[in-house]
Amino acid sequence: MAELSDIANEFIREEIEEYLERPEEIERNIELFARIRPAMQEIAAALIEGENDVVDRLTQQALADGTEALEIMDDGLIAGMGIVGIKFREAMIFVPEVLACARAMKAGMHYIEPILSDAGVEPIAKVLMGTVKGDLHDIGKNLCIMMLRGSGFEVVDLGVDTSDDDFIDAIEEHQPSILGMSALLTTTMPNMGKAIEAFIDADVRDDVMVMVGGAPVTQEFADDMGADGYGKDALACVELAKRLAGVQN
Amino acid sequence: MSKLDPKEIQKRMDRISEMFTDMVSHAETVSQTRCPYRDRHDHCTAEFRCRNQQRPDTDEAPIVCGHNGEFDYSSAWESNPLHHARAKKKISKIRDDAAKRRSASQRKKTD
Numbered sequence A: 001m002a003e004l005s006d007i008a009n010e011f012i013r014e015e016i017e018e019y020l021e022r023p024e025e026i027e028r029n030i031e032l033f034a035r036i037r038p039a040m041q042e043i044a045a046a047l048i049e050g051e052n053d054v055v056d057r058l059t060q061q062a063l064a065d066g067t068e069a070l071e072i073m074d075d076g077l078i079a080g081m082g083i084v085g086i087k088f089r090e091a092m093i094f095v096p097e098v099l100a101c102a103r104a105m106k107a108g109m110h111y112i113e114p115i116l117s118d119a120g121v122e123p124i125a126k127v128l129m130g131t132v133k134g135d136l137h138d139i140g141k142n143l144c145i146m147m148l149r150g151s152g153f154e155v156v157d158l159g160v161d162t163s164d165d166d167f168i169d170a171i172e173e174h175q176p177s178i179l180g181m182s183a184l185l186t187t188t189m190p191n192m193g194k195a196i197e198a199f200i201d202a203d204v205r206d207d208v209m210v211m212v213g214g215a216p217v218t219q220e221f222a223d224d225m226g227a228d229g230y231g232k233d234a235l236a237c238v239e240l241a242k243r244l245a246g247v248q249n
Numbered sequence B: 001m002s003k004l005d006p007k008e009i010q011k012r013m014d015r016i017s018e019m020f021t022d023m024v025s026h027a028e029t030v031s032q033t034r035c036p037y038r039d040r041h042d043h044c045t046a047e048f049r050c051r052n053q054q055r056p057d058t059d060e061a062p063i064v065c066g067h068n069g070e071f072d073y074s075s076a077w078e079s080n081p082l083h084h085a086r087a088k089k090k091i092s093k094i095r096d097d098a099a100k101r102r103s104a105s106q107r108k109k110t111d
Helices: A010-019 A023-035 A038-048 A052-064 A069-089 A095-118 A139-150 A164-174 A190-201 A219-225 A234-244 B006-030 B081-110
Strands: A126-131 A154-157 A178-182 A209-213
Touching: A010 A023, A010 A038, A010 A069, A023 A069, A038 A052, A038 A069, A038 A095, A052 A069, A052 A095, A069 A095, A069 B006, A095 A139, A095 B006, A126 A139, A126 A164, A139 A154, A139 A178, A139 A234, A139 B006, A164 A178, A164 A190, A178 A234, A190 A209, A190 A219, A190 B081, A209 A219, A209 A234, A219 B081, A234 B006
Parallel strands: A126 A154, A126 A178, A178 A209
Antiparallel strands: none
């Protein structure tokens, strides 16, 4: 049986000691990290800290050193995210920290994805995501992006306060098959309808399937706007994106 | 580097998806009583103004969330039925105006 002291990385040791409370989780993580190479522990530690630039650099370095992509996924990214999940469940971190960790994971996956692609694992579809003009609320959109990426979609994030022209330019540039728009305010929600009309005027509406979401949005509103689908939360967003992409569950 | 087995990759992707699903489900529950923009240090990470934001004396200090966590803050986000009706009217007007504009421009072209 491995001991905490068998884990080379001090930060990981402290995380296990300080934040893990369930005996079976402590034991499982000690066993896991004790057998993980120090370079991978460093990636896991940076991911837990939400340091995307460090994960970026270390992943790039590990691949250059000949580390297998699956080892980086298992021992760096997934192992680190396992600790993040426990800390979130135990209310030691909250949504902003989880999103920072998801961004760090994305930084690492950026280098892994081409390798997966070479092995024949392609993204399900490309999705453009943005919060509409006038709206600066982005947590819901960011949770959707985290879920979409985790489910195998390639996502281009246009951020908040996205104008119709920015959406249209991005459709032309990235040629996604799905476009997701969100709005959190009743005052900005009609801008999704406005954007869809702008897509028709710019002759790009038929190029993408449009999905909409956000607190005030309902299926009825989505229908009124002429959207192709509505997702009430991040989980529904992924199911909808899969349906729009023609994936059978 | 050895060729990767797509089935092995898929296993990892499924694991990541499962982890994120659990986290998002938990985020939905947590967000019932704690603003999702409030981080572990109780700082506000929102890019927009909120009535619960407590601005510090100095510009460098982070904005603190002043919500006491004792009530469901999200009720303040729920839409007033009147606002819903107004938004519905606005969406319908946007579509009608766009349709009229398009048919006028079509007529111009055919004339």
